[in-house]
Amino acid sequence: MEDSIVRETVVAAPPERVWEVLTTAEYVGRWFGADKAEIDLRPGGSFVMTWAEHGVGYARVERVEEPTAFTFRWGIEPGAEPEPGEETLVEFTLAPTGDGTLLRVVESGFSKLDRPAEKQEWHRERNVDGWRQVLEAIAKHFT
Amino acid sequence: MTVTDPGPVFAALADPTRRSVLTRLASGGATSATVLARELPVTRQAVVQHLAVLDAAGLTRARRHGREVRHEVRAEALTGAARWMTTIARQWDDRLAAIAALAEEPPVTGPQ
Numbered sequence: 001m002e003d004s005i006v007r008e009t010v011v012a013a014p015p016e017r018v019w020e021v022l023t024t025a026e027y028v029g030r031w032f033g034a035d036k037a038e039i040d041l042r043p044g045g046s047f048v049m050t051w052a053e054h055g056v057g058y059a060r061v062e063r064v065e066e067p068t069a070f071t072f073r074w075g076i077e078p079g080a081e082p083e084p085g086e087e088t089l090v091e092f093t094l095a096p097t098g099d100g101t102l103l104r105v106v107e108s109g110f111s112k113l114d115r116p117a118e119k120q121e122w123h124r125e126r127n128v129d130g131w132r133q134v135l136e137a138i139a140k141h142f143t
Numbered sequence: 144m145t146v147t148d149p150g151p152v153f154a155a156l157a158d159p160t161r162r163s164v165l166t167r168l169a170s171g172g173a174t175s176a177t178v179l180a181r182e183l184p185v186t187r188q189a190v191v192q193h194l195a196v197l198d199a200a201g202l203t204r205a206r207r208h209g210r211e212v213r214h215e216v217r218a219e220a221l222t223g224a225a226r227w228m229t230t231i232a233r234q235w236d237d238r239l240a241a242i243a244a245l246a247e248e249p250p251v252t253g254p255q
């Protein structure tokens with residue numbers, strides 16, 4: 001398991017409909033809370049979100065597998081293109097469940113942000129959920 | 144994102160031995176590298192190196208107690224990183240809820 005945050009929800013709509021919301025610029029702007037979103041929906045395509053308040057966020061589309069997988073690399077700094085050390089990977093997967101869709105998002109790569117001196121460590125065991133437990137357990141000692 | 148770059152903290156925590164060191168320091172209080180090496184399955188030299196990484200990430204600090212240097216946990220970086228994780232998770236929860244609400248809206252049908 002990677003260093004990741006995993007969240008999921010069940011949507012009362014078929015995967016095709018969820019896919020449309022997930023990947024259409026007009027909808028993306030709305031669920032991302034951006035004032036404007038532009039998306040070139042193909043591997044390598046650019047994905048730009050504009051917030052009046054926070055500036056411009058740049059991402060690069062990786063996987064476009066309608067209607068099951070949509071992934072992109074996301075530049076962590078506003079105004080900067082995604083690149084190694086400056087990006088996380090966001091992966092949406094959609095699976096039919098009952099008469100709805102299980103929608104899961106995984107954001108990973110936090111341990112790869114920055115810090116060239118630590119590069120070798122990145123390939124070791126990484127598990128943010130595990131870390132989170134460690135962090136919470138440790139933090140308890142101080143609260 | 145208006146949070147301090149968590150990279151160094153996560154990179155420091157990526158190593159299981161360092162997590163053990165940190166947990167040990169958190170539960171047992173300030174401890175010397177020698178004592179840590181006795182309790183963990185690594186050499187004193189390795190412990191010292193791990194402590195240097197934890198120090199650099201702001202997770203621990205060294206304090207002199209007489210002839211001994213003891214290492215202790217700095218809670219700020221840990222709670223900061225934990226809070227950061229929680230914030231990110233909550234943002235995704237909000238976005239997933241927004242996606243669900245949009246997808247579940249009845250389809251817009253024109254008047255004709």
